[in-house]
Amino acid sequence: MAMTAQTRRAPADLAEVVRFVDQEIAPHANAFEKAERIPREVLSRVAELGLWAPFLPSESGGADMDMVSLGRVHEEVGRGCSSLRSLLTVHSMVSASVHRWGDQAQQEKWLRAFAAGEKLGAFCLTEPDHSGSDSTAEGTTAVRDQDGWILDGRKKWITGGQVADVLMVFATTDSGMSTFLVEADRPGVRVTPLPHVMGTTASMLAEIEFTGVRLEPSALLGPPGWAAGTVMTNALNLGRYSVACGSLGIIRAALEACAAYTSVRTAAGVPLRDLPHVRQMMSGMVTARDAARLLCQRAGALSDEGDPATIMATWVAKYHASKAAAQAASDAVQIHGANGFSPDHQVARLYRDSKVMEVIEGSTQVQELTIAAEAYREVAQ
Amino acid sequence: MSNDARTEIRSFITTKFPDVTFSDEEDIFALGFVNSLFAMELVMFIEKAFGTRIPNEELHLGNFRSVELMADLVRRQSAATVG
Numbered sequence: 303m304a305m306t307a308q309t310r311r312a313p314a315d316l317a318e319v320v321r322f323v324d325q326e327i328a329p330h331a332n333a334f335e336k337a338e339r340i341p342r343e344v345l346s347r348v349a350e351l352g353l354w355a356p357f358l359p360s361e362s363g364g365a366d367m368d369m370v371s372l373g374r375v376h377e378e379v380g381r382g383c384s385s386l387r388s389l390l391t392v393h394s395m396v397s398a399s400v401h402r403w404g405d406q407a408q409q410e411k412w413l414r415a416f417a418a419g420e421k422l423g424a425f426c427l428t429e430p431d432h433s434g435s436d437s438t439a440e441g442t443t444a445v446r447d448q449d450g451w452i453l454d455g456r457k458k459w460i461t462g463g464q465v466a467d468v469l470m471v472f473a474t475t476d477s478g479m480s481t482f483l484v485e486a487d488r489p490g491v492r493v494t495p496l497p498h499v500m501g502t503t504a505s506m507l508a509e510i511e512f513t514g515v516r517l518e519p520s521a522l523l524g525p526p527g528w529a530a531g532t533v534m535t536n537a538l539n540l541g542r543y544s545v546a547c548g549s550l551g552i553i554r555a556a557l558e559a560c561a562a563y564t565s566v567r568t569a570a571g572v573p574l575r576d577l578p579h580v581r582q583m584m585s586g587m588v589t590a591r592d593a594a595r596l597l598c599q600r601a602g603a604l605s606d607e608g609d610p611a612t613i614m615a616t617w618v619a620k621y622h623a624s625k626a627a628a629q630a631a632s633d634a635v636q637i638h639g640a641n642g643f644s645p646d647h648q649v650a651r652l653y654r655d656s657k658v659m660e661v662i663e664g665s666t667q668v669q670e671l672t673i674a675a676e677a678y679r680e681v682a683q
Numbered sequence: 684m685s686n687d688a689r690t691e692i693r694s695f696i697t698t699k700f701p702d703v704t705f706s707d708e709e710d711i712f713a714l715g716f717v718n719s720l721f722a723m724e725l726v727m728f729i730e731k732a733f734g735t736r737i738p739n740e741e742l743h744l745g746n747f748r749s750v751e752l753m754a755d756l757v758r759r760q761s762a763a764t765v766g
């Protein structure tokens with residue numbers, strides 16, 4: 303997606319991000335969902351505000367933003383529109399991966415364009431015929447050719463796949479799983495939009511087929527084989543953090559919608575806000591929001607310190623925040639009654655979007671396996 | 684340095700997996716408790732504890748199989764940084 307927007311280096315401060323979300327995102331999020339796309343002008347505004355990859359170093363066009371601050375940005379964007387937050391998530395994963403694992407040539411080729419949002423990245427791991435939870439990329443192969451690689455296979459549920467310029471593709475090679483950077487306009491790449499998806503409907507999801515796609519040796523990103531698991535884990539860790547923060551944004555949006563609605567709607571002769579069961583659900587949302595915020599901050603701060611404990615902290619933050627978002631959105635629909643199902647209100651979209659958070663970047667069940675295993679290790683100590 | 688590195692690496696692993704016993708030379712991957720999450724944690728731990736950035740060419744299984752091999756990796760990285 304070539305963008306002509308004037309880009310700038312310093313990202314918007316949080317107050318500016320809040321204004322952007324309040325004025326240009328949240329009021330239009332239902333329309334984005336209906337149109338099943340985020341308008342190009344909005345993507346350009348994200349670029350203008352310097353929000354595509356502000357964590358990249360300044361010499362690569364970023365702003366050296368720390369993870370705690372990045373989390374706040376993704377939380378705010380998630381409060382307004384999960385589809386846009388999803389686009390930020392996958393673009394961040396690709397940008398961070400090229401920054402962490404890319405060689406000098408790859409970094410020079412991509413990072414500035416990623417920071418400016420002139421090129422958008424998509425993260426291509428899941429395949430139509432294999433469990434996404436297993437993350438093995440076994441249905442996609444990259445075979446060594448005399449002058450590079452030949453890529454074949456199919457990826458599905460690729461967020462931003464309809465508009466991405468650079469695809470970060472996981473494929474099986476002779477040395478195990480490896481990661482490749484593939485331009486979306488290469489011969490042999492076919493992008494098919496996935497319409498009518500329930501949840502993050504405007505995130506421009508696609509199925510992407512690779513047929514005999516020729517790649518230069520320089521398409522390989524990071525170490526091949528065993529360590530590609532590290533490349534994947536590293537990217538998913540950032541994605542999980544972003545989704546945790548985005549889920550916190552959903553909880554806040556649900557809470558704000560309910561606070562406003564229950565203040566004006568009356569039942570049994572009193573405003574809904576005076577009914578005990580409404581107060582119970584509101585209290586649950588407040589508590590879930592505060593807990594999610596603390597967990598996200600902890601995960602972000604540990605990441606900023608380079609502390610390996612950030613990995614488990616991120617799992618816990620995402621586990622709590624995604625489940626809490628689904629609960630909050632469900633309660634918000636309940637509180638809104640029939641209006642909760644209406645496109646005139648935000649909460650039906652929040653409900654659909656929140657369910658996605660429990661599936662992506664490690665489903666709730668897969669998280670339970672991992673988090674519980676950690677608990678047993680702690681007890682054994 | 685190498686002995687300190689061994690001690691620190693061993694301590695990081697045994698804090699995470701207190702039930703597992705292994706020697707410094709033993710292949711910890713063969714013991715079956717290392718998944719991709721823990722591999723990432725190991726990489727982050729080594730980079731933080733020893734103030735180094737492991738380059739791509741050093742990121743292969745052979746360097747992480749045992750405490751001894753990881754300590755060797757740390758020694759090589761420190762030498763590269765100093766020299």
Ligand SMILES: Cc1cc2nc3c(=O)[nH]c(=O)nc-3n(C[C@H](O)[C@H](O)[C@H](O)COP(=O)(O)OP(=O)(O)OC[C@H]3O[C@@H](n4cnc5c(N)ncnc54)[C@H](O)[C@@H]3O)c2cc1C
Binds near residue numbers: 392461664671
């Ligand atoms: C809106 C949306 C956007 C997405 N964007 C991307 C993207 O950008 N890039 C990308 O690569 N993928 C993307 N995905 C795919 C996503 O990562 C996968 O859906 C996810 O990993 C789960 O995989 P799966 O759908 O194959 O479910 P499966 O792995 O088939 O799981 C099905 C069910 O079984 C459960 N389950 C699986 N394994 C276990 C286990 N071991 N123990 C207990 N329960 C288990 C799961 O929790 C789930 O409930 C997206 C998906 C959605 C819905």
